[in-house]
Amino acid sequence: MTEFDWNLIRSFVAVAEAGSLSEAARRLSSSQPTLGRHVTELEVALGVVLFRRGRGGYELTENGVAFLDRAKAMRENADALARLAIGREETVAGTVRITASEIIATYVLPSIMARLGESEPGIEVEIVASNQVGNLLRRDADIAIRMVAPAQDDIIARKIADLPLICCAASSYLDRRGRPRQATDLLEHDLVGFDRDDDIVQGFAHFGVEVDRHKFRFRTDNQVVFWEAVRAGNGIGFAQASLVSRDPGVEPILPEMPLPALPMWLAMHHDVRHSPRIRRVADFLFAELKAYSAG
């Protein structure tokens, strides 16, 4: 019997998920003509039409939908093989991908990675700064630093620490506008807040204080922009205590005010735990992040 080209399935899944040849090509680092050919070749081989070719892109037909589950299962197996391989590599040298929140990736990891480079020059590092919990199953990353307890199966997680949050502002701002003495003073101040994300609003609500988003003079959903806005003296914000204590231009406010703490977890896939390289980086990260959270 005639075997078909398994790569066609890989392309099929990518196009189905991306919704267009071009987008799928970007994700697979392939090219649009290639994926187009793959899809039609698969259709010919199977004798079934999988996509409706529209102006806006490729849309699955009913037949295509019927194939997608199995095709995805195939990809999962391929991913699992890739992880298995990493778990069995014997060399320490190579690349490790780490995903972490924007704040951690921007302000904490660079110096940690510099120190890692001194002791392990053979290890290259790729940092994915993202607040979305990336997919360890599909190996978007080898190691994830997350602010929520990972729940997925086959994920090994170690809790690093609880990162206390504190209220803070730039000294320049406080010199100008005065230092709040009690929590209610905050409402007289300029606040830096999130835009669509309503963590802070809910935090206030938790203390019985109703604020709406217009209370915040400076709003952004980008955590790095948020922190830089605080540093630049736009007003009062909330940040990890360790971040504040490392920045001489920003000072804590109302240190007695009880705020929730952010748990920090280090996660990696079960299959990959015996890779000396990933192990090394994970252990190093764990120790350094623990030190960071204490300082």
Place this chain on the structure above:
Amino acid sequence: MTEFDWNLIRSFVAVAEAGSLSEAARRLSSSQPTLGRHVTELEVALGVVLFRRGRGGYELTENGVAFLDRAKAMRENADALARLAIGREETVAGTVRITASEIIATYVLPSIMARLGESEPGIEVEIVASNQVGNLLRRDADIAIRMVAPAQDDIIARKIADLPLICCAASSYLDRRGRPRQATDLLEHDLVGFDRDDDIVQGFAHFGVEVDRHKFRFRTDNQVVFWEAVRAGNGIGFAQASLVSRDPGVEPILPEMPLPALPMWLAMHHDVRHSPRIRRVADFLFAELKAYSAG
């Protein structure tokens, strides 16, 4: 992240199961250099040694063993996709592979298929004559005619009939050596029997008659050779009643002797049941084989 070529996994499984590049190449209808390259390319991509290259062939390393399960799972998904495709094809024309026992494939199917060709000229047929129960899961065949009840999951089976076995011999032989009147007379006769297969020996044992294989003057494990040996007058044998009744040169003996009947089943894979082509052939086969078993 970098995706590897999924076809390498296909080759890996084939080589692992075949035990050598050359044998795997034969099964995949590929070539030995290609598979050799695939395997080493996969090893490089994964950074893991999968095979021990020996004089006699390729043998899995421990690492290779660790990968095999997942890789097989991947192949199963690929096979499932192929079946799904067949189940969704809309055209009746095309090829159908049928596996059946040597006897059925040799003496029964050809005339049935000739009749099928008259009403469905667009359907091509491939017959796999084999007593091994071929693998419908891996699509070694689309339809299987089997003499045992299929047990695998996802297999749809219809029982066609019970084929009675009878004792028989060529008239030329019986004219020469006389016709047995009772079961014990058989021991005075030349018998045609199996070689390593001891079905017949056990059949005798079932009647309390101990015979050893040297009782059989003509021995073969090939069922077709067996039947031709009976037809040619080598002695007394056992065969499906329908076969005997269709052959003017062979006559039944001791028709009252109680012998076990062979159940005949038609099996196909669940995924494939809606293919008009396979459906058509299966229905046709069912009716014709039922008629055969009655005649």
Place this chain on the structure above:
DNA sequence: GTCTACCCATTCAAAATTGAATATCAATGC
């Protein structure tokens, strides 16, 4: 010993695959 039957690696010309470039179309913003 020799012969045969298996293997595997390597070579190299032919065949297949790829992607940059291009033409085209539809929707959207100004």
Place this chain on the structure above:
DNA sequence: GCATTGATATTCAATTTTGAATGGGTAGAC
């Protein structure tokens, strides 16, 4: 209305992949 963006199809030169042929090795039969 026109420019822009983002999509697909097509073309074609360059790259990659393939497999027939070859050489060489080893085990087993005779």
